[in-house]
Amino acid sequence: MKKYLNILIVLTVCFGGASIAFAAGLINGAGATFPYPLYAKWAYEYNKKTGAKMNYQSIGSGGGIKQIKAKTVDFGASDAPLTAKDLDDSGLIQFPMAVGGVVPVVNIAGVKSGQMKLSAEALSDVYLGKIKKWNDVKIASLNPGVTLPDDSITVVHRSDGSGTTWIFTNYLDKVSKGWHEKVGFGTAVDWPTGVGGKGNEGVATYVKRIKNTIGYVEYAYAIQNKLAHARMENKEKNFVEPSMEGFMAAAANADWKGTPGFAVVLTDQGGKNAWPIAGATFIIVQKAPASCANTKEVFGFFDWAYRDGVDMAKSLDYVPIPQPVYTVMEDAWAKEVKCGGQGVWKR
Numbered sequence: 001m002k003k004y005l006n007i008l009i010v011l012t013v014c015f016g017g018a019s020i021a022f023a024a025g026l027i028n029g030a031g032a033t034f035p036y037p038l039y040a041k042w043a044y045e046y047n048k049k050t051g052a053k054m055n056y057q058s059i060g061s062g063g064g065i066k067q068i069k070a071k072t073v074d075f076g077a078s079d080a081p082l083t084a085k086d087l088d089d090s091g092l093i094q095f096p097m098a099v100g101g102v103v104p105v106v107n108i109a110g111v112k113s114g115q116m117k118l119s120a121e122a123l124s125d126v127y128l129g130k131i132k133k134w135n136d137v138k139i140a141s142l143n144p145g146v147t148l149p150d151d152s153i154t155v156v157h158r159s160d161g162s163g164t165t166w167i168f169t170n171y172l173d174k175v176s177k178g179w180h181e182k183v184g185f186g187t188a189v190d191w192p193t194g195v196g197g198k199g200n201e202g203v204a205t206y207v208k209r210i211k212n213t214i215g216y217v218e219y220a221y222a223i224q225n226k227l228a229h230a231r232m233e234n235k236e237k238n239f240v241e242p243s244m245e246g247f248m249a250a251a252a253n254a255d256w257k258g259t260p261g262f263a264v265v266l267t268d269q270g271g272k273n274a275w276p277i278a279g280a281t282f283i284i285v286q287k288a289p290a291s292c293a294n295t296k297e298v299f300g301f302f303d304w305a306y307r308d309g310v311d312m313a314k315s316l317d318y319v320p321i322p323q324p325v326y327t328v329m330e331d332a333w334a335k336e337v338k339c340g341g342q343g344v345w346k347r
Contacts, residue, residue: 031064
């Protein structure tokens, strides 16, 4: 994390005001906290290689969408894909940069990472406030031999507009009739219970510091903060660990080319080893950008990331976008993003 620190400090300065100045050789983005560890790594390595700088503010998907629509950044980032209609109405294009997983994390004395099993029903009932204690029969019956305390569960969720929340609640909406009828899904929802933390960082901090908590974070945050994750029951009724292999299995049959706006949803996918709460993270740019030169730099950066950032993505447990998919994305860049009638990007 030390090598990400300088990037984070620059971000705080660059995004402190209401407006953001565009500068040659400097591209600015804002949005999802889900991919922040990956974008920070890519930015660090890209700067070493080219001298170009990419500043990214990890403020949540909702904030990123607002800023790119307002044209105050060169790109926005979101884990909640915009619909084709929203993209068209706002003059935007989006493309996926990586696939990852959202994982339930817990802080229970004596319970190690991967030791606890949770079913879709148990997880949704915890977040609905129907299961209030760790030794509730719906959890205890899944975990024979695991000592669960007769203590109240503190539920932690996001307080900000969040693509991680969109992925998590989209999953709950699919697997729980009660959740679908009472809450639904979105970047922000009316939570039935719990306390809110800002960003993946805020949720991770709550869970790490407070006993008998449960939260949800992107997998890299669970690893970095040494949080105990739960095993989840997937669509095939197998209890699986979060892993790059599990995220890849969830993404295996995704139809990127045939999905309007590339808005693929990867929750509750079939497959023996598929992680059930997987999702893609997206970059969003203006089709008629405020700065043509900066948008060209944005595409240069993400083209490099697609091609040369694969091992870095894997090292942080993100699934890189395969070549047949990113070739389709880059064709869309060339076709749809223009300044003065001329394409901004040429391969």
